[in-house]
């Protein structure tokens with residue numbers, strides 16, 4: 001019965017060919033260091049799922065943001081768990097993406113033909129850090145408020161364009177409701193959309209070029 005359904009779908013969707021192209025590819029013998037890209041991908045998906053669940057109760061306004069988080073922690077079933085996973089997962093993702101980059105650097109996997117995979121990776125690192133920066137403000141507590149005041153002030157010290165960047169991030173001279181709503185928009189729409197797009201190209205390039213071989217003493 002299942003075989004028949006699968007054969008019907010396969011004939012129309014080309015599932016077997018898709019599986020062969022994406023998952024059943026010849027690869028050089030890997031090791032644990034090769035798992036860090038997939039671990040980054042897993043953490044991204046986990047952050048997306050827990051973030052979507054948090055958005056059900058979170059309210060991005062200065063009057064309600066703090067209280068909505070308190071409610072998630074104490075009033076919502078397993079809210080503390082979902083928030084805990086999202087909170088610690090964010091730090092873990094930054095660490096894992098960073099170690100993945102170090103591994104790619106140490107094995108010189110950024111060289112021909114993978115230069116573009118590396119460049120897109122740099123974009124992914126910046127976007128991941130951006131997710132952390134914008135997410136940090138959302139609880140709208142003292143730590144969040146002052147950390148973002150400092151962070152946006154640092155952006156303001158960039159020569160020439162600094163003050164423009166600072167004002168654009170804050171939505172005015174100081175942190176306000178505007179800052180919270182633009183950080184929220186960036187955190188749940190703009191940065192994730194850019195991440196999904198770049199991850200798609202990153203994965204396409206990895207499938208196209210295959211994994212690099214770990215250098216040995218003859219290389």
Ligand code: HEM
Pocket residue numbers: 033034035036037038040041044097098100101104109110114117118119120121122124125128199202206210211212213
């Ligand atoms: C959200 C962040 C990222 C995700 C989800 C991701 C995902 C992946 C995956 C699944 C692989 C294949 C498995 C592996 O080699 O570990 C990979 C390989 C690769 N990644 Fe990333 N990556 C991310 C960030 C980065 C960063 C920050 C860089 C460098 C700046 C980078 C550069 C590369 C390169 C050059 C390869 C090919 C490695 C090889 O062929 O040996 N990636 N990535």
